[in-house]
Amino acid sequence: MIDLGKYAEVVLSAYGASFVMLAVLVLASVRKSRKALKNLQKAEERRNG
Amino acid sequence: MASLWEYANPAKFSRTADVVVPWVSVLAGIALVGGLVWGFFFTPDDYRQGATVKIIYLHVPAALLAINAWLMMLVTSLVWLIRRHHVSALAAKAAAPVGMTMTLIALITGAIWGQPMWGTWWAWDPRLTSFLILFMFYLGYIALWEAIDDPDTAADLTSVLCLVGSVFALLSRYAVNFWNQGLHQGASLSLDKEKNVADVFYLPLLVCIAGFTLLFISLVLLRTRTEIRIRRCRALEARERMG
Numbered sequence: 001m002i003d004l005g006k007y008a009e010v011v012l013s014a015y016g017a018s019f020v021m022l023a024v025l026v027l028a029s030v031r032k033s034r035k036a037l038k039n040l041q042k043a044e045e046r047r048n049g
Numbered sequence: 050m051a052s053l054w055e056y057a058n059p060a061k062f063s064r065t066a067d068v069v070v071p072w073v074s075v076l077a078g079i080a081l082v083g084g085l086v087w088g089f090f091f092t093p094d095d096y097r098q099g100a101t102v103k104i105i106y107l108h109v110p111a112a113l114l115a116i117n118a119w120l121m122m123l124v125t126s127l128v129w130l131i132r133r134h135h136v137s138a139l140a141a142k143a144a145a146p147v148g149m150t151m152t153l154i155a156l157i158t159g160a161i162w163g164q165p166m167w168g169t170w171w172a173w174d175p176r177l178t179s180f181l182i183l184f185m186f187y188l189g190y191i192a193l194w195e196a197i198d199d200p201d202t203a204a205d206l207t208s209v210l211c212l213v214g215s216v217f218a219l220l221s222r223y224a225v226n227f228w229n230q231g232l233h234q235g236a237s238l239s240l241d242k243e244k245n246v247a248d249v250f251y252l253p254l255l256v257c258i259a260g261f262t263l264l265f266i267s268l269v270l271l272r273t274r275t276e277i278r279i280r281r282c283r284a285l286e287a288r289e290r291m292g
Contacts, residue, residue, distance in 0.1 A: 002090055004100040007165060014104045014161040015089070018111070018154050022264075025150045029272050036278040043285040 057134035059277045066274040070267055077263035084256030092249055104162045105246070106254060110261035111154035112221075115183065118148025118265065119211070119218035122190075126208035136277065138204035141211065142194050143272035147265055149187035156180055176233040179221040186214035200280065 004011050056062045088106035095102035122144050128137035159177065160170040171177065190210055197203035246254065 004103075005094070007100040010161055010165055011100050011103050014107060014158045017157050017161070018107045021150055021154055021157075025147065025268065026264075028146075029268050029275070033271055033275040033278075036275045036282065040278045040282045040285075043282045043289075046289065047285055 054134075057132075057136050059136055059281070062136050063274050063277055066270045070270050070274070073263055073267040073270070077260055077267050080256055080260030080263055082260075084253050084258075084260050088250070088253035088257060092253060095250075098166060101162055101165060102250065104158050105250060106257045108155060108158040108162060109254060110258045111151045111158065112180070113258060114261050114265050115148055115152035115155050115180070116218050116222050118144050118151060119183065119186070119214060121269075122148065122211050123215045123218070126211040129204055130208050135200075135204075135280070136273065138200075138208070139276040139280065140269060140273045141207070142204075143276050144265075144269045145187055145191050145194070147268045147272070149184065149191065151261075151265070152180060152184045152187055156184060174233050176221065179217055182217045183214070183221050186210070186217055190214065 056065065085106055089103055092103070094100045122141040125137040125141040125144070128134055129141065156177075159180075163172075164170050190207055193207050193210055194203050197206065
């Protein structure tokens with residue numbers, strides 16, 4: 001493991017916080033996209049009988 | 050070559066996004082992982098800042114994207130106001146949460162980095178303050194979209210808010226040049242080689258910036274396609290209700 005010295009906590013917390021925020025953004029975007037597709041397919045099925 | 054205005058057609062935009070999003074996402078993943086691993090594991094500590102310099106690979110790309118996302122929203126908002134293309138209004142709406150997250154990453158990594166270097170998490174420095182205001186503009190922009198039921202009215206009002214907020218987006222970029230005071234140092238990236246960061250940090254930083262930019266493009270395309278689907282779904286449901 002790389003030696004970050006006395007700043008290990010600082011660097012790792014910056015990386016940890018950023019990864020969490022990016023992961024939440026990506027997962028929320030994908031989830032919303034899938035939900036929208038599902039709802040649209042249902043609406044189109046109803047329209048087409 | 051297809052005209053750019055062809056993508057104002059929601060169906061054409063969605064079909065293109067279907068093809069482009071997976072490729073851009075893969076490229077974003079490769080650039081992000083490559084740049085961050087390079088920067089984190091294979092670059093030396095800075096002679097003054099020690100290992101904290103490794104935060105630059107997150108802080109600088111996020112800060113750049115925070116400003117550029119708003120400028121992208123400005124362009125698409127202007128297109129909406131002038132040409133009334135719904136896709137451009139939806140693209141601005143789609144970009145806002147991405148830009149807000151980038152602003153938050155820049156603010157949080159900046160505070161974490163600032164504490165050991167400046168001895169404080171926060172200072173009312175021109176750049177930090179203008180970034181905080183930019184973050185609040187993002188929050189206000191997103192809240193305004195959610196607060197108004199009629200999508201065209203929401204697009205109009207958020208576009209005006211976007212024009213006003215652009216002042217702070219530009220201020221965030223140039224604040225350190227306007228006011229030669231505060232804790233924040235000058236821009237890390239410069240065409241002047243004397244002012245630019247050393248090559249050993251610069252090259253992985255460029256890869257990280259490319260990764261963040263590709264991630265931004267991928268997310269905005271994905272989220273715009275989502276907004277188009279939601280809008281289409283609402284239109285179908287409205288037709289159903291009308292009989």
